Amino acid sequence: MRLQIGRFIVRCLIFGLPGLSFLAFPTYLYTHRTLTIVAVFSGPNLPLLAAISLVGLIILRSYKTFLNRADLNLRRWFGSKEIGTAGSIQVPPGSHLRVFAEFTFSRRTFDLLLEPTLRDLLDEYLQAQDDKRLWKARWVRIRGYWSFWSAVIAQLPISAVKMVYTIWKATR
Amino acid sequence: MEIPRLSAKETLILRLLVAKGEMFGLELVNESDGELKRGTVYVTLGRMADKGYVESRTVPQADGSGMPKRLFQPTGFGSRVLKAWELASMSLTLGEA
Numbered sequence: 001m002r003l004q005i006g007r008f009i010v011r012c013l014i015f016g017l018p019g020l021s022f023l024a025f026p027t028y029l030y031t032h033r034t035l036t037i038v039a040v041f042s043g044p045n046l047p048l049l050a051a052i053s054l055v056g057l058i059i060l061r062s063y064k065t066f067l068n069r070a071d072l073n074l075r076r077w078f079g080s081k082e083i084g085t086a087g088s089i090q091v092p093p094g095s096h097l098r099v100f101a102e103f104t105f106s107r108r109t110f111d112l113l114l115e116p117t118l119r120d121l122l123d124e125y126l127q128a129q130d131d132k133r134l135w136k137a138r139w140v141r142i143r144g145y146w147s148f149w150s151a152v153i154a155q156l157p158i159s160a161v162k163m164v165y166t167i168w169k170a171t172r
Numbered sequence: 173m174e175i176p177r178l179s180a181k182e183t184l185i186l187r188l189l190v191a192k193g194e195m196f197g198l199e200l201v202n203e204s205d206g207e208l209k210r211g212t213v214y215v216t217l218g219r220m221a222d223k224g225y226v227e228s229r230t231v232p233q234a235d236g237s238g239m240p241k242r243l244f245q246p247t248g249f250g251s252r253v254l255k256a257w258e259l260a261s262m263s264l265t266l267g268e269a
Contacts, residue, residue, distance in 0.1 A: 098239070109218070111230075111242075112214065112217070112218045112221060112228065112242070113214040113215060113218050114214075115239055115240075115242075116196075116197050116214050116241070116242045117197075117210070117211070117214055118239060119233075119239045119240070119241055119242070120196075120197060120198045120210060122239065123198065123241075124198070126235075143210070144210075146211065147209070147210035147211040148211070149211075150209070150210075150211025151211050151212065151214055151215055154211070154212055154215040155215055155218075
């Protein structure tokens with residue numbers, strides 16, 4: 001029950017604040033509708049309203065993250081024990097790059113060049129995590145991303161030439 | 173017939189593979205004392221596979237990542253090219269001396 005109440009309050013805050021701030025701006029325009037457009041945009045309250053709208057926009061933009069974090073904290077405080085003190089679930093490093101590489105490059109390039117690069121990144125990262133060397137893990141992650149993009153840049157001209165040749169051969 | 177050529181990195185990779193057998197890309201980087209870089213080792217290995225100097229096979233991993241590891245080994249042709257290349261280099265060096 002406490003969890004449900006907490007969730008309700010969090011949702012009211014998260015959705016209420018941007019809602020109010022978005023309402024404030026049109027309300028201001030409506031109440032000053034007799035003024036010229038120049039006068040409206042030079043009014044003394046305008047910067048404040050714009051700032052409120054901006055805050056609302058930022059909150060709305062990242063509301064999912066807010067909601068997920070708030071939910072996790074609420075579960076920790078009031079919820080079931082199985083959540084315990086575990087942090088949020090993290091995507092392994094290189095997962096998004098793997099999807100990108102698989103989509104962008106040929107199967108051969110992906111299998112022979114890019115997947116092993118990402119595999120090495122994952123291996124080194126997990127090894128550093130196992131050794132409880134968090135800074136090393138962060139460094140490995142950065143170095144792994146650098147290696148991946150180096151491989152992409154080194155491979156790009158070869159892939160481009162191959163693609164042009166394939167198209168030329170097909171249309172000849 | 174076109175005479176096969178080996179770059180410095182290709183020679184190093186072939187030397188390591190002939191000396192130590194099958195190796196992963198990361199092992200090659202670690203064994204090379206900084207001469208091979210993580211970002212380009214697979215590009216070089218891919219080029220060598222195109223030329224027929226090396227071949228590779230995947231080793232499935234049980235960590236659930238869905239990403240297999242790739243082991244590289246020299247082909248017979250690659251080993252012969254390395255031997256010929258080293259003989260040629262040696263004879264040129266001896267000739268200079």
